[in-house]
Amino acid sequence: MIYCDIGNTSVDLFCEGNRTKLSVDLFDPAALQGEIYFVSVNGVFNERIKTFSHWHDLRELIDWKKYYPTMGIDRIMVCEAIEEGVIVDAGSAITVDVMSGGVYQGGFIALGVRAAQEAYARLSPALDVSFNFEVDLTIMAKNTPDALTVGFLAPLIHKIESLGKPIYLTGGDARLLSCFLTEAIVEEDLIFRGMKKLIEKGVKC
């Protein structure tokens, strides 16, 4: 069984514990054998595979009453993986979602680390500096790189911790944020665990 997360630029495959990331333009879905379970935000790709009977869209298994209609499919999948906790998916945006007893409680969306740095840089050349990821977020800053890093990360980290649940970190910046969320569990393949769990549950199969 192959799990597949299709974005706008890349295809992320997960098979027997191994993960492979490919460019969506170079990927030929016809070449992939066996049963494939996927989530996709890519309408063009969806058109390419709609006649392939061995490609199964996990969107159809989701109990949408638990979530909300415009919620990203990746975000739903990481929520499906966790019964109780705060799930932080740190990518181009940082999504923060709360699960309690397997029930979705809601969440919020912060900017990703890179998006935030770029937004500061756009405000003023004086704010076009790199974050200092060794800064102590508990103290107020007295130089520009620290002031921006604390300004972006301290409120976010503080808010996530205040939710008072086990924290699960995933996404490209998971390791980076784990320096500040020292109690958090980093689980890079969380989306695939969510997909697997959803299939096993087979709500609407």
Next chain:
Amino acid sequence: MIYCDIGNTSVDLFCEGNRTKLSVDLFDPAALQGEIYFVSVNGVFNERIKTFSHWHDLRELIDWKKYYPTMGIDRIMVCEAIEEGVIVDAGSAITVDVMSGGVYQGGFIALGVRAAQEAYARLSPALDVSFNFEVDLTIMAKNTPDALTVGFLAPLIHKIESLGKPIYLTGGDARLLSCFLTEAIVEEDLIFRGMKKLIEKGVKC
């Protein structure tokens, strides 16, 4: 006595309780009579007035040991106004600074409301939505506008409140943020109060 805050695009004048904002390009500094005390981030404007003996740069009165070299002059002025408290200047960026017994404790810089909205919009068309300023920041969101508003504002408001001091709000978005910081004192002319206090103190006069 006239107080003047010179930005890159506008000149903000304060005289006997009245405030006037003008375009920096249309403003003729030679036409202004009387003693003028100013702060400026505008190098071109500074060149225009450097031979005018009635224009006094407040930069020279600042005790720089209290602050840090790259700290914005506007930020220092609002700090000068307050002995004890958290000063939130909500403009294109949101600066948050802490004063304790008249001593600067440090601070941080968050993105401004508009900059944050624009940064979300750049990430994805799905995130190009207006904030919902009527949202309850204490609960997790279940729709996209609320998820972005909570994602940007809840951590920031929570962090500001956690600093445990009286909160002073100033800048263009002060009224907007005051809906969420209900205990805060909104003081739109705080920069001019800081300038006045600095002159009265006359540290290096």
